[in-house]
Amino acid sequence: MSSTRRTSGTTIAAHAILITYTLIALFPVFVILINSFKSRKAIFREPLALPNAETFSMIGYETVFNQGDFFQYFQNSMIVTVVSLTLILLFGAMAAFALAEYRFKGNTLMGLYLALGIMIPIRIGTVAILEMMVSTGLVNTLTALILVYTAQGLPLAVFILSEFMKGVSDDLKNAGRIDGLSEYKIFFRLVLPLVRPAMATVAVFNMIPIWNDLWFPLILAPAEEVKTLTLGSQVFIGQFVTDWNAVLSALSMAILPVMILYVIFSRQLIRGITSGAVK
Amino acid sequence: MATPSKSGFKWHIVVFLAPAVIVYTAVMIYPLFATLRLSFYSEVEQERIWVGLQNFATLFGDAIWSEQFWNALGNNAWFFLIHMLVQNPIGIALAAILSSPKLRFSAFYRSAIFIPTILSFVIVGFAWKLILSPIWGIAPDMLDAIGLKFLYQPWLGKEEYALTTLSLVSVWQFVGIPMMLIYAALLSIPDEILEAGECDGITGLSAFFKIKLPLILPSIGIISVLTFVANFNAFDLIYAAQGALAGPDFSTDILGTFMYRTFFGFQLQLGDPHMGSTIASAMFGIILIGVCIYLFGIQRRLRNYQF
Structure with a gap:
């Protein structure tokens, strides 16, 4: 291990950069997921708000399941x-x-x-x-x-x-x-x-x-x-390109299985890459 | 090693190799050469006849074809350039930060930043299309919040921005791959080398540029050639976001979408497997040139740096 004493300034900068990039990486997924549970009006009025009792709606998922x-x-x-x-x-x-x-x-x-x-x-x-x-x-x-x-x-x-x-x-x-x-x-x-x-x-x-x-x-x-x-x-x-509820729900449903697989296998995947298997 | 049984032909070797070799040859290698061969044929009155290099003459010589081809190739080159200039430096920078010792939560950051890479192009293409859409207004509202609303444009709908925007979306999706590979390379640098540098007073940023960067050059070379092959073979993201016509007005057309349209047809144009094969052959040539430049030009020189 390196014995450099990192100044707390550098550490904070490192975390700031990583947190910023993590937000950039996760933001689109987050927006799609939260809006898939909202009513059409709420999707357009406040796209970044979490669904609440008033705006919650499963109408998109219903369309997806029916169509x-x-x-x-x-x-x-x-x-x-x-x-x-x-x-x-x-x-x-x-x-x-x-x-x-x-x-x-x-x-x-x-x-x-x-x-x-x-x-x-x-x-x-x-x-x-x-x-x-x-x-x-x-x-x-x-x-x-x-x-x-x-x-x-x-x-x-x-x-x-x-x-x-x-x-x-x-x-x-x-x-x-x-x-x-x-x-x-x-x-x-x-x-x-x-x-x-x-x-x-x-x-x-x-x-x-x-x-x-x-x-x-x-x-x-x-x-x-x-x-x-x-x-x-x-x-x-x-x-269904004009039916935003349906599109957002369909996207969320497509994201779900990959995310589950990723959560199960991410350790294996990262270990595989970092062990140099693809060099 | 196996003690060779002297009892004649070793059938088990054949049995072990056969399934892989048969599937690989039949579904990958044979079609590859059959496609190259098809580019020398054309269909005249429902019969396949040999036309030599005529398809290539059409592709490069005919005004309508060559304009489309060079447009797609030029766009593809820009697509690749943006990946090289944005994706790989960001990936390297993130890996450098992640690999610093005693950084907390680094496993979390690593996993989170890799998430876009596992999503399909369909999800990525549509998600960004919605976010950048002027109808929904997420992008203009966010720019408004930081007082930069005047910067907003319907980026995917404007000819001059669409290709760059899609390239950046693709960068967003794949930044995890260079990050992971460089991260692995940085971890494999022996501590003694870094400690020796420290004794000479080389730490922090200068340690990165003077010691680590030269040592990870071979990995950067591999990433570059992987990016090259993946970019010149790309199709899905453009198709998912802009459709087979690669709009607006073919401004996002790359070789993959051009080949798809030619081979499969769209709207008024009929599909033409022979011209499709011709484009595939051109793509094969381009990829081969890129891989050869890497293998014979870059990799040899980079080897010198390895331990």
Whole structure:
């Protein structure tokens, strides 16, 4: 630890700057949330006031529940995110294990090939992805989205996980081999449980971009029954653009699930970033 | 390392690699090259025919196309410049403050400042649209409160301000990422180095500029290239706030929205996958150039500073 004695002036300045920026970061979210619980008149008369007994109104949420199928959208987003994450982690860990554990011809080349996708955005290939999904009949299915997000997440997952798997002790694996465990059992029973923290990091990194993506749902799965929450709220807000109560409530409902996920996983996320996993 | 079993071909390696390689190749690498290939084709009488570089000639040579392309590219460059000049310095400054030892509540500040980053573009785009809207009046009222009401403009509706405003909204959303990465880099600087500086009387701001900043340059390089790739591939925020037409009068059009309109069509214009692919190829080229400049130009020089 540094032994500098910080003058209280510097400390106060530091806090002042941080508090100012925190307010800037949270202000829009706060305004949206408080106004979603107010009547239309109160939204315009005093936009910065908290809702009170007089101005409290749930009219916006009623519109959202009656008009939009938000439960369906939420379910679609949930399925897409959970299945994509599972596949990214499973396939990514398997490939990372192969790259970290075995010496075979083309190992380095395979690693570089898989790492290409870290820098090149998958969106560049959208035209051909859509044609492929049309020809295989996967357009307007959640499967199309799951495949795209899995492919998009794999490069970074393999990269991070193989770094971690190189750190798993060889003695442990060799002891398993002497006991007659197959390579598959060594992977699933011995190695996988040990890299769980790294898997959590990978999951958290991938979760937010998948949940929030607008591009692929818009292009590959715009149909009503497969809309994700992000696309659903975009379309809903576009239709109800003059109904401020409904728009504010829809925004709040879109904020809510991400905030819950963030509160649950923020430690993991921040630890993941600060441990240098993305260097 | 594994003791190689001499019993022939090691199938388990194939089994371990196959799922990832197949999905990645089929859904990412193959479509990428198929899209590049499509930019050399065109549709004539419902048949796909090879036209060589003609699509590129249209994109860069035809007055209507090239004007749109350069407009989008120019806007995109401005979008990137604002991120580099505003987002990254603010991120670095916040990280520097957060990393000072014995700062209380730093975990709270860190988590709170990161919140905008986890919100979707749809939420961010609309929330800011509402706040800046002249109808609702939050922005003009707040400026009024500090006596600056004359500064207020309907920023998102004016051609000369819209792009800068949206860039700043995007900066607001993503400042958490450079902050976190720089914060991590600052924490990894060994204390001995800082203490040695202290013995020589280098503390406070000069310690930051003379010791810490040179040491975190590699992280700043990574952040720059990440910002570059993300900006030249951006689409969602513009689409959520201004729609596919990137109004007013295409003043917020960037490569992502231009490609979307071309590929998918809008209003009177029919979608054209071949011109869409051509724009995608141009984007691919731009991103590749940026990544190469980083890998071969910047990163090598920055390596010298690492311990």
